Amino acid sequence: MSATQIQTPRSGKVGAGRVAPKYNRNGSSKGNFEMLAWLFMRLSGVVLVVLIFGHLFVNLMVGGGIHAVDFGFVAGKWADPFWQVWDLAMLWLAMLHGSNGVRTIINDYAERDATRLWLKIVLYAAAAAIVILGTLVIFTFNPCPVVDGVQLPGGFCPAP
Amino acid sequence: MTAELAEPASKIELPAGVGGGGEIPSFDVTLRVRRYNPEVSEEATWDDFQVTMYGTDRVLDALHKIKWEQDGSVSFRRSCAHGVCGSDAMRINGRNRLACKTLLKDLDTTKPITVEPIKGLPVEKDLIVDMEPFFQSFREVMPFLINRGHEPTKERLQSAEDRERFDDTTKCILCAACTSSCPVFWTDGQYFGPAAIVNAHRFIFDSRDDAGDMRLEILNDKEGVWRCRTTFNCTEACPRGIQVTQAIAEVKQAILSRKV
Numbered sequence: 167m168s169a170t171q172i173q174t175p176r177s178g179k180v181g182a183g184r185v186a187p188k189y190n191r192n193g194s195s196k197g198n199f200e201m202l203a204w205l206f207m208r209l210s211g212v213v214l215v216v217l218i219f220g221h222l223f224v225n226l227m228v229g230g231g232i233h234a235v236d237f238g239f240v241a242g243k244w245a246d247p248f249w250q251v252w253d254l255a256m257l258w259l260a261m262l263h264g265s266n267g268v269r270t271i272i273n274d275y276a277e278r279d280a281t282r283l284w285l286k287i288v289l290y291a292a293a294a295a296i297v298i299l300g301t302l303v304i305f306t307f308n309p310c311p312v313v314d315g316v317q318l319p320g321g322f323c324p325a326p
Numbered sequence: 327m328t329a330e331l332a333e334p335a336s337k338i339e340l341p342a343g344v345g346g347g348g349e350i351p352s353f354d355v356t357l358r359v360r361r362y363n364p365e366v367s368e369e370a371t372w373d374d375f376q377v378t379m380y381g382t383d384r385v386l387d388a389l390h391k392i393k394w395e396q397d398g399s400v401s402f403r404r405s406c407a408h409g410v411c412g413s414d415a416m417r418i419n420g421r422n423r424l425a426c427k428t429l430l431k432d433l434d435t436t437k438p439i440t441v442e443p444i445k446g447l448p449v450e451k452d453l454i455v456d457m458e459p460f461f462q463s464f465r466e467v468m469p470f471l472i473n474r475g476h477e478p479t480k481e482r483l484q485s486a487e488d489r490e491r492f493d494d495t496t497k498c499i500l501c502a503a504c505t506s507s508c509p510v511f512w513t514d515g516q517y518f519g520p521a522a523i524v525n526a527h528r529f530i531f532d533s534r535d536d537a538g539d540m541r542l543e544i545l546n547d548k549e550g551v552w553r554c555r556t557t558f559n560c561t562e563a564c565p566r567g568i569q570v571t572q573a574i575a576e577v578k579q580a581i582l583s584r585k586v
Binding site for chain 1 (some may be wrong): 448456457459462509510512513515516546547548549550552553555578581582585586
């Protein structure tokens with residue numbers, strides 16, 4: 167006489183133990199990365215409020231206001247180390263803050279590990295490209311470039 | 327023959343439509359119940375049931391009436407039926423609540439009342455979900471007193487202020503309404519979830535307990551408190567009124583002040 171096997175309708179289906187495998191956490195993560203990321207979001211957020219509103223105020227309200235913003239205005243600002251540091255801090259903090267935010271959104275919404283990995287690779291590549299290019303521009307910006315001994319056209323530079 | 331005692335005059339003004347004292351208004355209501363039976367079909371369906379209920383009835387009473395009088399195959403959990411055991415958390419009109427604490431008259435009875443199993447946990451049948459993943463996270467935070475000191479001969483004394491510190495989180499009945507209302511938990515079920523953190527909070531801030539650091543270390547995991555997005559779904563869902571999001575924030579603060 168064969169005993170009738172009645173399968174319990176557990177989520178794990180056959181042979182998967184009591185808890186469905188998708189709920190099992192694979193090992194505990196060592197380190198404080200998530201804590202530091204959480205802290206960074208709060209601190210950078212506070213600093214960014216000052217940096218961004220300072221930036222908007224100086225560009226749009228002070229002096230000639232928005233109508234004075236042109237190539238020469240930007241060139242003038244980046245000739246000053248103060249604004250170089252200001253813009254550099256704004257670039258780095260905003261990019262890291264934003265990228266970390268998108269990273270958590272990917273973590274929350276991507277359901278498959280492969281999707282999650284690829285979205286994050288694209289995100290990190292994009293963030294790195296913008297941060298590197300931006301840093302390069304802030305420090306090497308030259309409003310009057312000379313190529314092969316010839317002054318490039320532009321109305322902002324004194325005639326050679 | 328028994329002498330009839332005169333009822334004392336009612337002090338409550340009743341509307342004209344309602345009959346004598348003690349009569350409870352009744353109404354017809356449609357319950358739209360999510361049905362799932364893996365032995366019949368892998369697809370879940372909606373079933374409508376019409377029942378006549380009274381103003382004092384809860385959603386659980388309607389489910390009982392359906393099960394007892396209309397369709398005995400309707401499956402749901404309930405134990406105490408008085409909001410203490412935490413067995414009958416379900417998604418009623420799109421919100422996680424206890425069926426035994428939700429009065430029908432407080433819902434919109436002109437439309438069908440939808441009753442679904444709580445989300446994020448595997449459905450076993452109809453409104454019954456597999457609670458094991460939920461309890462797994464609960465067990466991981468070690469929800470029991472760990473005291474390395476000498477065992478006292480009497481009870482472990484504690485000041486009223488020390489007891490007050492974690493009073494809110496002692497109210498948890500493990501119904502899973504919070505964890506299964508959390509969008510982060512819905513994604514992949516990896517997050518520890520609000521209920522586990524609430525029960526860790528209950529011991530982390532207990533002056534008699536010595537294992538707070540261990541619990542904070544467990545919740546410092548990448549699936550721990552830092553996955554909380556403070557959407558307040560858990561606080562809204564809690565049938566016991568626990569300030570869940572605040573408890574999670576306090577655990578975050580405790581980890582930070584220990585590490586930084």
